[in-house]
Amino acid sequence: MPTLAALITYYRGTDADDMAAALESLAAQTRPAESIVIVRDGPVEAATRDVVKRFLDAHPEADHVKLTQNRGAGPALVEGMRHVDAEWVARLDSDDVATPGRFERQLAYLEEHPGVDVLGTALREFDDEVFRETGSLERAARGVRTLPENHPQIVRYARLNSPVNHPSVMMRTAAARRAGGYRDVHLMEDYDLWARMLATGARFHNLPEPLTWFRTSPAQTGRRTGWDMFAAERTMQRNLVSYGLVSKPRAILNCLVRSAYRLLPTALLERAYALLFHRRGTTDAASGAGEAAD
Template sequence: MTVGEFSLLLPVYAGDDPGFLRLAYESSVQQQTLRPAEAVIVQDGEVPEALAAELRRIVKESPIPCRMVELPENRGLCEALNAGLEAVTFPVVARMDADDVSTPDRFARQWALIDQGYDLVGSGMFEFERDPGIQSATRVPPVGFARIRAHARTHNPFNHPTMMYRVAALDRVGRYQPFGRMEDYWLGIRLIADGARVENIADPLLGYRVGAGAFARRGGWSEARTEWRLQRELLRMGFVTRSQYLRNVAMKGAYRLLPAGVKRVLFRGLIGRGLPGDRA
C-alpha cells in the first residue's frame, strides 16, 4: 500500500457517533489507494465512554501512526483544527470529519495536484443520510482559479471536509480564525487573496452525511448577522465591489432567514450545482 507524505486531521467531539467515526477513519486510511503517513485525531472536550472506547480502538489498531490531541473542554471546530495543525508532522494535511466517508481514490487524486505545487485542493462531494451507497445530491465546486475566485465573491468555493492543504499556506494567513460557522469560507477567502494556488476536483471524492437539522443550522438571525459581517470584510479588503456587497447583503441575508425546507431546495437546485455567474 502506497503512503503519501501528508497527515490526516480528524476532529471529534461529544456529539459524534462511534460507528460513524469508525467508517470515516477506515475509509480515509485502510481503504485509500494512497494512505496518509500519519493520523492526528483531536478530541474536542470530554466524550461519552462509547466514543472514547472507539477512539482507543482506532489508535491501537490503526495501520498508520495515530496520535490523539485531547482538549480539556469543547472549544469548537476552529480551535480544534488549529490544535491539530500544531501537532501534525507533515507539511500537508488532509481534512476529514468524523461522520463522513472518503472515496478510495480521494487522497491519490488530491495529492497528484498538491505534488504539482498547489496549496489547497478541494473536491466535489455527495450527500447521504444513513447509507453512503444511497446518495441524495451532489455538490460540484468551481474548477480553475478564475472560476473559484468569482464564485468566492458570493459563496464558499470549497467543500471544507474535502480540503487537502499545505500548512505553510495557512500559516501565511493566520490559520483558522473564528467566524461563526463560516470559518472555512473566511479561510478560503484569505488564501485566495494571499495568492495561494488553489484548485478543486469536480468529482465527488467524499460522502457528506446530512442530518435532519443540517439546513436549519444554516439559518436564523445569528447566521444572517455572521453573513453580513463576512460581507463587510470582503468589501473592506476589496474582494467585492460596492454593488456586489449590496447584492450579497440583500440576497444572502434573506436566504439565511428562509425556512429550512426552502433553503434545502434552493441550495440543492442552484448553489450546490454551481451558479451561472461562476465565471471571471
C-alpha cells in the first residue's frame, strides 16, 4: 500500500475557525494519511495556536513544524516537504475543506494509473460570507472550478495558466523533489513547481470530481489585483521561458493578457476568472462534493 502525507501551512492571517475546519477534514478522511505535516509560518494569533494544539493532542501522527518568522508560502512549503516521509503528499490550504473521500478516491486512481505523478481534482467553490452565516457548505456552494483533465491538455494549458488546483493536489514526493520541490516564487510557488515538474517529465492528470471545498471571498479577488501580483506575473513568465515551456514572445503576450484582465472592474474580473478556470454551474450535484459535513 502506498504511504501518504498531508501538508498544510498557516500564518498570522489564518482564521482559527477556518484552520479547525481544514484540520478536521483531514482527520475525517475515509483513507487517512499516515502523517500530517503542519507548518506554522511565523507567529500566529492565540486562537489559531489553540486550534492547532488541540488537534496535535488528539492526533499523534501529526508533525508540527514551527518557523520563527513569517517567510511566505513558498519557504513554508519548502520546510514542510523536508518533513514528508511518504510516497505521496497531498496539499490542503488552511481555509479550505477536503471532502471525506478525497484521499481514498485519489489514491485509487493513482493505483490504477501508475504512470501519473501529479493528480489534481476540480474544486467546489463556496461563499465565505454565506458559510459563516449558515454554517452549511451546501448552502454556500457556488461554482465548480475545473481544469483540463489529460496530460496533453494540461501541458498546453500550463503555457498560459497554472494547470492544477493547488489545494486539491496529490503528488509523488520523489517526482516533486526531482524537479527541485517548492521554491520561493512569491504568489506563484505552485505554478512554478508544476512547470518544473512538467519540464522534468512528470505526468499529470486532473479528476473532474470536486473533492475539495474552495473558499471564495471579496478579499480573494483583491489579492488577484494587487501590485505584488503584477510583479509575480513577470517573474513567473521569466521562469516559464527558462524551463522551456514558452518562448520569450509568448511570455510577453502571457504577461500582457494576464495582467490586463486583473485591471478589469470587479464584476468583469469575476466573469473573466470564471472563463479562465472553466468554472461551471452548481446545478449538477458533482460526485464527492456532497460528502462534506455541514
